[in-house]
Amino acid sequence: MRTLGLIRSGIACTIQDSGRMGHQQNGIPPGGAMDMYALRMGQHCLGHSDNQAALEFAYGDLAFETSHPCRFIVTGAPTIISIGHSERDSGRIEETPAHQVVTIKSCGQGIYSYLHVAGGFNTPPELGSRSTSPRERIGGLEGRHLRDGDTLPLGAQINQPNLEYLSNPAVRQRDVLPLRFVPGFQFDAFLDAARQTINSHVFSVTPRANRMGIALDGEPVDTGVVSLLSEATCYGAIQIPPDGKPIILLNDRQTVGGYPKAGAVISADCQRLVQARPGQRVKLVAITPQEADRITWLEHHYLETKLS
Amino acid sequence: MAFAVGPAGNLGLRLVFSKTPEPSLTYGLLSIQAAAKQAFSDSLIDSIVGYTTLTLFFRPLVLDRERAQRWLEEQAEQIGSLADALATSCRTVTLPVLYHPSVAPDLEWLAEHQNLSVDNVIERHSKTPYFAYATGFAPGFCYLGTVDERLATPRLSTPRANVPAGAVAVADRQTAVYPCASPGGWRLIGACPTPLFDLHSDPAALLSVGDTVKFEPISMDDFRTLQARQDKA
Numbered sequence: 001m002r003t004l005g006l007i008r009s010g011i012a013c014t015i016q017d018s019g020r021m022g023h024q025q026n027g028i029p030p031g032g033a034m035d036m037y038a039l040r041m042g043q044h045c046l047g048h049s050d051n052q053a054a055l056e057f058a059y060g061d062l063a064f065e066t067s068h069p070c071r072f073i074v075t076g077a078p079t080i081i082s083i084g085h086s087e088r089d090s091g092r093i094e095e096t097p098a099h100q101v102v103t104i105k106s107c108g109q110g111i112y113s114y115l116h117v118a119g120g121f122n123t124p125p126e127l128g129s130r131s132t133s134p135r136e137r138i139g140g141l142e143g144r145h146l147r148d149g150d151t152l153p154l155g156a157q158i159n160q161p162n163l164e165y166l167s168n169p170a171v172r173q174r175d176v177l178p179l180r181f182v183p184g185f186q187f188d189a190f191l192d193a194a195r196q197t198i199n200s201h202v203f204s205v206t207p208r209a210n211r212m213g214i215a216l217d218g219e220p221v222d223t224g225v226v227s228l229l230s231e232a233t234c235y236g237a238i239q240i241p242p243d244g245k246p247i248i249l250l251n252d253r254q255t256v257g258g259y260p261k262a263g264a265v266i267s268a269d270c271q272r273l274v275q276a277r278p279g280q281r282v283k284l285v286a287i288t289p290q291e292a293d294r295i296t297w298l299e300h301h302y303l304e305t306k307l308s
Numbered sequence: 309m310a311f312a313v314g315p316a317g318n319l320g321l322r323l324v325f326s327k328t329p330e331p332s333l334t335y336g337l338l339s340i341q342a343a344a345k346q347a348f349s350d351s352l353i354d355s356i357v358g359y360t361t362l363t364l365f366f367r368p369l370v371l372d373r374e375r376a377q378r379w380l381e382e383q384a385e386q387i388g389s390l391a392d393a394l395a396t397s398c399r400t401v402t403l404p405v406l407y408h409p410s411v412a413p414d415l416e417w418l419a420e421h422q423n424l425s426v427d428n429v430i431e432r433h434s435k436t437p438y439f440a441y442a443t444g445f446a447p448g449f450c451y452l453g454t455v456d457e458r459l460a461t462p463r464l465s466t467p468r469a470n471v472p473a474g475a476v477a478v479a480d481r482q483t484a485v486y487p488c489a490s491p492g493g494w495r496l497i498g499a500c501p502t503p504l505f506d507l508h509s510d511p512a513a514l515l516s517v518g519d520t521v522k523f524e525p526i527s528m529d530d531f532r533t534l535q536a537r538q539d540k541a
Contacts, residue, residue, distance in 0.1 A: 026505075026516070267319065
């Protein structure tokens with residue numbers, strides 16, 4: 001069997017694919033790659049289907065070897081890849097001989113990088129997905145974060161690469177990252193001052209950030225809304241806990257929540273937010289659902305064009 | 309019944325009723341959820357019934373917002389008639405519970421705090437059939453209501469780091485069984501040996517929204533027998 005041995009698993013290393021759909025009613029979050037563009041682009045380059053799995057790791061720090069010669073590509077937050085004595089930038093298809101140590105190091109930008117290997121990671125899908133949800137202990141390898149010394153099964157390397165090289169649009173430095181959001185029902189019930197703070201204040205990304213959500217820092221928002229019955233949380237939901245500091249809910253969020261929510265950041269901007277390092281300044285910008293649909297359309301067609 | 313339909317992010321729609329949660333409303337929301345799965349089939353990627361809400365999530369690029377919104381509004385208008393049809397088809401699930409201080413660290417505390425005997429706490433908790441209003445928190449976790457007024461207690465100010473799987477808990481006027489070991493702030497008054505979530509069963513979750521749940525007090529011997537049977541399986 002073809003395998004990949006993890007010599008150094010780095011930070012928050014998990015197997016992720018495009019996510020686990022249709023189980024939120026049972027309390028199971030969708031999970032999936034935090035940077036879905038990076039996942040799709042890497043899989044596309046290798047000639048895989050969109051929902052094959054990659055290794056997601058944070059702050060680029062990984063070392064591995066494979067049992068057989070292997071094609072691979074690293075996407076997402078930019079990294080430097082060392083195969084033996086040769087170093088190169090990520091975002092290009094590479095070949096590694098069997099039992100050669102490959103190390104991946106961060107370039108100091110972005111958060112999540114993805115290691116895609118030709119043939120894909122062949123861990124057993126659970127509830128229709130290989131994505132790891134560590135809190136629920138579902139998917140990936142034994143439902144957990146990967147550790148040094150783990151061995152992962154690989155599928156057969158059959159497909160020819162589609163593309164040798166790509167550039168990732170998600171990791172671009174911005175002074176203030178705009179987070180466009182669609183206001184939800186509760187936004188109208190917020191105090192005027194709260195709505196004004198949300199619409200005008202420049203918040204910043206804190207280190208309290210993980211696959212569940214990203215906490216922002218800034219002027220506390222006093223919503224004036226006391227308590228609510230739990231309802232489904234959506235991707236990008238801007239949740240305002242009692243301390244008034246917004247949390248943007250992401251892939252591994254709890255499926256229901258009772259905190260007031262201003263609305264939800266559109267998926268396209270969440271993709272940029274997940275790659276933002278602590279200290280990145282962000283600004284929430286309310287848009288109409290129709291405008292959000294238009295942006296979703298543009299983003300998808302941009303991606304289709306890039307990948308054709 | 310007053311309701312509203314609006315966005316839930318850029319890929320979702322939410323139907324909200326402004327009223328107190330009650331089983332007939334939940335039945336109505338479940339009927340609309342089932343109809344939505346038919347009406348939108350593959351373009352609907354997930355749907356969640358909450359206490360007074362139904363949230364639908366769509367695949368990117370396929371959501372015709374105006375059409376889906378109109379559809380939801382039409383369904384909501386006739387929720388009363390939908391609810392009646394579903395009410396008869398929902399299940400009752402009986403869960404065995406050992407109410408004993410050795411497995412329930414808050415049982416005696418609750419009795420004392422509420423000025424009741426332990427037996428009286430057990431009686432009050434197990435005589436009421438509960439309704440499953442919502443899921444969430446963890447796989448297979450169901451929010452059950454409504455708990456006897458005399459048992460209503462606030463959550464722990466500092467949640468326990470580790471609540472064992474099967475713990476039967478109360479908080480405010482709600483009760484629940486923890487399906488797997490997790491942190492938790494509810495008061496623990498019993499232990500249920502029946503697994504609530506198993507990835508290898510179909511469906512994986514034993515309880516779902518709309519179920520009626522009854523707790524049946526069992527003896528320590530029965531509890532051990534049932535637990536041993538589970539361990540073997």
